[in-house]
Amino acid sequence: MDFSRVELSAEDEAFRAEVREFLAAVVTEDVIRRDRETGDNFDEGVHLALAAAGYLEKEWKSETDGGFTRVRRRIWELEKRRAEVPWVTWGTTSMVARSVAKFAQPEIRDEVLRGVFDGTVRLCLGYTEPEGGSDVATCKTRAVRDGDGSTWIINGSKMFTTGAHNCKYVFLITNTDPDAPKHKSLTMFLVPLDLPGIEIQGIRTVDGDRTNIVYYSDVRVEDTYRMGEVNGGWTVVREPLDAEHGAVAAADDGLADVSIMMHQAGFMVEAADNIAALVGARATEDTSVGYRLGRSIARIEASLSASSIFGRVALAQTMRDVAPDLMDIAGPAAALPIGAEGGLDDRSEYMYRFAPLVGIYGGTLEVFRNMIAQHVLGLGKPAYAPPRQKVVS
Template sequence: MDFSRVELSADDAAFHDRVRQFLDTHVTDDVRRRDRETGDNFDEGVHLAMGADGWLSAEMNTGADGGMTRVQRRIWDLEKRRVHVPWVTWGTTIIVAQSVRQFGSPELRAEVLPRVPTGEVRLCLGYTEPDGGSDVATCKTRAVRDGDGWIVNGAKMFTTGAHNCQYVFLITNTDPQARKHKSLTMFLVPLDTPGIEIQGIRTVDGDRTNIVYYGDVRVADKYRLGEVNDGWRVLMEPLSVEHGVVDADADGLQDVSVLVHQGTVMAVSADRVAAAAGRRGPDGRRLLDDGSVGYRLGRSLARVEAALATPNMFGRVAIAQAMRDVSPDLMDILGAAAALPIETDGAADDGGAEYLYRWAPLCGIYGGTLEVFRNMIAQHVLGLGRPNYSPPKAKTS
């Protein structure tokens, strides 16, 4: 395996400089502070600037279509990660825009797609329901035919970014008598439609997500994606992307799995703790002088590296589980001051380990719980069959 530094061509080096100049200009300390305060993981000013300067359009297209080359795309992704661009809403927008392009009517495509690369239109995911868990196919939100349109009633949880988006990619039940995968229809619903109420929910890591209520919401049929009761087919590709089960390209110029962004934050936090453990205190001693500290720190760093190198859906599980296991050790190594959050006087590592500890449980449920992904691996990769959740049979005497 070649670990040598990649030498950029003159064009790619110039591209790198242009990316850095743009991001350093627009993704400021104020942007990052505001994002921590709101928990939105979105900044409209930055997003619209990306649209106006052509970055969103370039990211949506390949080099052959006037977009980024593979190397340029990797540079762009790494630089966004370096400056902590608020990114979640753009991620969902790209996923949904592909479905609109594939399954939307010409009228719907004309309404939505031209305004996505400008940043004016953002799209979010309306999957999970308050009592539905990770199985989105158990959808109870109803869409009922009414003349040339539909009436939608129900509720969706964890619709992150809804308050900053114009449309929601909504899964509905249009045939309660059918099998669950044959009863679903997808819509792209304008979020300014009467009857939609968005309520914010703050998670333990400080992020904002939403619960969205749909009360007698009238949706024109032009907003339907795909055929009636064929929504599962429309949903499969976006779900695969979110779950991280798509195949990686052979050139290696992409993350080996989803959640690498989160894993990189974990790696930075672990590096900061390692640096702190190696510094001498007022008494001349280092935390590393305690053998147990060196053992726990080494174990944590090894877990981080292994997780970041784990591909595909396995990497999603490895990174999320590593965050849950590593973050308590990092806080223990630093001591009581590790409980202080970012920008607090006396915080041991500027709140890095403390934030990682709060973020870890959330990373274990993004796109589905770790248990769901372990079952998917067992069933579809290892061939172990479907899990049996039925209660045990009573013993007979």
């Protein structure tokens, strides 16, 4: 394995300096404070500035289509993290836009992609339902053809539609044939969120983020907004689902995150580094502190090396396991949130609140472990039925 550092050319060094200067100007302290207060993980001013500078389009496109080179893409990703760019809504937008490019009807595709690149169109995911759990194929939100078939009527509700209040469209999975097997009953739509009958209600999670529940009541959607074939929705949704789950191969050149959870892992790494600096000599004078801190850092390092869906599980589980220890080592001040007077700003308090949710977002850890068991290890599907009672004669 090659552990050498990438040598940047003079042009790439200049690009990094340009990006740092640009992000420092647009991602101000006010932006970061406002993002923590709202939990939106989105700032429209920043988003539009990124678009106007051409960064959104270059990030979305491949190098052959005019996007970033591989090295500049990596520089861009790392600099966005360092600057704490509110990123979640762009993440869902970028993901859905790939399906739009592939499956949307031409007039919808061209309009949406133009808006994605200029920042005025944002896209969110309408998968999970209040009673559906992680299995999106059990969808009960219904879409029924009306009249001559040029319009569909949608009724139902979706949970955890993060960013819906900042988006123009939702990538919505619906059931169009309740009598068919669940993977052959689904149809995808790109639904405008300003249509009559759509109600967005905010939900605040324990880590301070905002997500939404969205209700659809007799929402009339033109067939032109259908993505792919009727009852062929599973084909449409599989690619963005795999991307959300992190079930993709790592890049051969090493210029990409090895796991989808690496962004969130940055909070964990920063918290561990700051607490190690805080305790200083205590780590050697008090063997229990040294042992617990060392164990946490070793766990973090191991999880950072896990790739693809394995990293998705390893990083989330590690965050859950080490968060309580790091807060306990730091002491009472670690319980104060970032920015609070007397706080340490070490992120350990945020990580403690975020840790339970990081094992739920995009699917639960239990689901991912079952996916690894079935698709990697070749084991059978789990049996959830209660065991049969032994008959005593």
